[in-house]
Amino acid sequence: MVQYFADMVQAVGSALQGMGITIKHIWTRPVTLQFPEERQVMPERFRGFVHNDMAKCDACNICAKLCPVDCIYIVTEGKGKDRLMTRYAIDYNKCIWCSLCTENCHTGSITMSHDYDHSVYDRRSLVYEFMDPNVAKIPCHRQTRIEQGWWVEPKDDKDEGGKGDDA
Amino acid sequence: MEAMYAFFMDKAGMGQAGAHVTVAAIMATLMFIVMALCALVFTWMERKVAAFLQSRWGPMRTGRWQGWAQAVADMLKILGKEDIIPAEADKALFIFAPLLVLLGSLLAWAAIPWAPGFVAADLDLGLFYIFAVSSMVIIGILMAGWASNNKWALYGAARGAAQMVSYEIPLALAAIPVVMYTGSLNTQDIVIAQQGGIWNWFIFRNPFLFVSFFLYFVASIAETNRGPFDMPETESELVAGYHTEYTGMRFAFFFLSEYANLFLVSMIAVLLFLGGWWAPIPGLDFLPAALTFVIKGVLMVFLNMWVRWTLPRVRVDQLMHLCWKVMIPAALICTVGAGLWMMASGAAG
Numbered sequence: 001m002v003q004y005f006a007d008m009v010q011a012v013g014s015a016l017q018g019m020g021i022t023i024k025h026i027w028t029r030p031v032t033l034q035f036p037e038e039r040q041v042m043p044e045r046f047r048g049f050v051h052n053d054m055a056k057c058d059a060c061n062i063c064a065k066l067c068p069v070d071c072i073y074i075v076t077e078g079k080g081k082d083r084l085m086t087r088y089a090i091d092y093n094k095c096i097w098c099s100l101c102t103e104n105c106h107t108g109s110i111t112m113s114h115d116y117d118h119s120v121y122d123r124r125s126l127v128y129e130f131m132d133p134n135v136a137k138i139p140c141h142r143q144t145r146i147e148q149g150w151w152v153e154p155k156d157d158k159d160e161g162g163k164g165d166d167a
Numbered sequence: 168m169e170a171m172y173a174f175f176m177d178k179a180g181m182g183q184a185g186a187h188v189t190v191a192a193i194m195a196t197l198m199f200i201v202m203a204l205c206a207l208v209f210t211w212m213e214r215k216v217a218a219f220l221q222s223r224w225g226p227m228r229t230g231r232w233q234g235w236a237q238a239v240a241d242m243l244k245i246l247g248k249e250d251i252i253p254a255e256a257d258k259a260l261f262i263f264a265p266l267l268v269l270l271g272s273l274l275a276w277a278a279i280p281w282a283p284g285f286v287a288a289d290l291d292l293g294l295f296y297i298f299a300v301s302s303m304v305i306i307g308i309l310m311a312g313w314a315s316n317n318k319w320a321l322y323g324a325a326r327g328a329a330q331m332v333s334y335e336i337p338l339a340l341a342a343i344p345v346v347m348y349t350g351s352l353n354t355q356d357i358v359i360a361q362q363g364g365i366w367n368w369f370i371f372r373n374p375f376l377f378v379s380f381f382l383y384f385v386a387s388i389a390e391t392n393r394g395p396f397d398m399p400e401t402e403s404e405l406v407a408g409y410h411t412e413y414t415g416m417r418f419a420f421f422f423l424s425e426y427a428n429l430f431l432v433s434m435i436a437v438l439l440f441l442g443g444w445w446a447p448i449p450g451l452d453f454l455p456a457a458l459t460f461v462i463k464g465v466l467m468v469f470l471n472m473w474v475r476w477t478l479p480r481v482r483v484d485q486l487m488h489l490c491w492k493v494m495i496p497a498a499l500i501c502t503v504g505a506g507l508w509m510m511a512s513g514a515a516g
Binding site: 022031 | 218219220221222223224227473474476477478493
């Protein structure tokens with residue numbers, strides 16, 4: 001008989017306790033983000049779509065050679081100071097976001113960006129061409145490029161790593 | 168209401184019978200429109216309340232503000248759906264069941280006193296009538312489950328019938344102390360007896376009435392088949408219970424009656440315990456009586472939704488245990504206690 005009333009008190013008490021917890025969420029802002037308008041702030045080391053800064057890239061081919069899935073396509077012509085880059089493309093169909101390319105890039109041009117919402121209707125659209133279509137060829141040699149006005153070397157370029165840089 | 172009768176008899180030159188039929192037709196149409204509207208508003212409200220209780224947004228895209236047009240879009244979608252009757256179903260019963268369910272709730276709406284003198288059917292046995300006709304819903308549910316020729320539907324219907332028949336008893340017993348205080352079953356008289364501020368509402372008259380309100384509230388959740396007592400339609404075990412085989416407009420009837428019933432039990436709670444159309448404090452008298460009544464009803468609906476989206480579903484045996492071994496004895500004790508309290512305080516005649 002005592003148990004009967006104790007159960008009753010416990011049932012009402014626990015129900016009220018539960019309702020007290022849920023009503024708190026009425027006053028607090030929902031945790032859901034309204035995606036296209038609101039975006040989550042990504043962690044600094046988030047591995048989004050790989051981005052290459054064409055101004056810095058000297059087509060050394062290290063990234064393409066290191067890539068375990070061979071998703072980086074680099075086409076060059078000529079040799080030495082006259083070497084010209086004609087294509088730099090990344091196939092995101094293949095990319096496994098291993099970040100080997102960014103960790104070993106000696107110019108710091110290739111980075112993991114914070115982009116993640118590149119939905120496309122055709123998988124061929126996921127092969128990203130980084131060359132400006134209006135520019136057919138870019139000299140690879142750094143000094144030549146600076147002389148031609150392609151890129152002005154930033155002063156504090158020393159500690160710029162390969163990652164964490166929002167594209 | 169008297170003004171309406173007078174208008175149709177004197178100004179429009181109708182006989183007494185003609186005036187009665189006209190007023191009844193107007194009120195029935197009005198009730199049906201309000202019922203459809205409340206189903207529309209409460210589907211949206213249910214989704215928003217559920218979402219906010221779970222720290223979500225709920226519908227946000229349809230319509231500009233807070234997804235208000237979602238309910239309208241849902242209704243249009245449901246109207247455009249194909250109407251399927253299973254090959255092995257009992258056709259006549261299958262078609263008739265949703266109508267009976269809807270009829271049960273619509274009939275009960277007739278005796279709701281919206282404002283002083285404004286009630287579709289001013290019956291001396293109003294409260295008894297409401298409880299009686301709302302039991303018709305059980306027959307409709309049983310009919311739907313049987314006619315579907317589907318084991319889940321039949322399980323759901325059998326559970327629904329068992330649950331609703333059981334919970335009718337504490338529901339009605341919880342209302343008895345109020346009827347004892349008022350000395351009348353007329354819904355208008357019950358509200359009029361609670362005139363003058365929140366302290367005159369029956370819920371605060373004495374502790375037994377407070378417990379009665381609580382019992383009524385729990386029983387009313389079970390009566391409307393909503394969580395945590397939604398045994399007839401448990402999604403996880405019975406697909407959708409008695410309305411598994413229904414689509415399109417026939418499903419909409421079940422849906423409509425569920426929300427109509429929800430508002431109905433909330434309004435009965437308001438008229439029995441929460442002062443009907445009377446404002447809680449004298450300063451709020453400027454609000455129209457019907458508006459006060461509806462606001463209180465909507466707050467009760469919110470309470471129902473709050474409970475539904477908080478508590479987990481109970482088992483069938485727990486449900487029956489709660490009804491027969493806890494709530495009915497408690498309701499009987501409340502009835503006796505309220506009677507003794509009345510004698511002691513000299514309120515008895």
